[in-house]
Amino acid sequence: MNFFQGxxxxxxxxxxxxxxxxxxxxACYVPLPxxxxxxxxxxxxxxxxxxxALRLTAISPTEGKMDTELLRxxxxFRKVPRSNLESITPYMWVYDGKAEWYVAPSKAxxxxxxxxxCEYVNLFTSEQQEQTSMSMSL
Structure with a gap:
């Protein structure tokens, strides 16, 4: 398993x-019903x-890419103080062939x-549930 998968x-x-x-x-792929x-x-x-950033893309089996959201x-993430004058937002980087956090974010x-x-994923599962409910009520 590589760093990004982990x-x-x-x-x-x-x-x-x-x-x-x-x-x-x-990347990781989440199958929906x-x-x-x-x-x-x-x-x-x-x-x-x-x-x-974390990019989320919804991909339809028939239509291809349907939607994309970028979570910066x-x-x-809260900025982390680096010195008296500087704070930095955590990010990952690849340096000298090795991927790692450059200032790690907190668990929170x-x-x-x-x-x-998860909210993004739920947008699509909620939409599917609504469509199923509508077709069942007809």
Missing amino acids: ELLTLFRGRPEFRDARYVGR DGTKIKAEFVTGMMGNQYD FSDY DKAELADAA
Whole structure:
């Protein structure tokens, strides 16, 4: 298991929305009942080796990519003081061929990011439940 898979697994461990997730490469895929999959992956922003966001993509088996949401670490992680003058938002980076956190976020911050990702997954499962209920009532 690579660093990114390990971080995704840690982030989503115990979350019912990610119970059936498959970890491949640097991403995880969550199958939904209608065949839609949610892809979760860490992505870079302005710096090529600095991973500062979690991208979630909904993929339909018939239509392809349906939706994408970018959860930026700066929206979920508290800044960590680095010196008297500087604070930094945690991010992952690849340096000298090794991936790791450059200032690690707290467990509470990671939980907040995971909550947001679960909300995204629930948008699609709720929509499926609503469609099923409507077709059953007709």
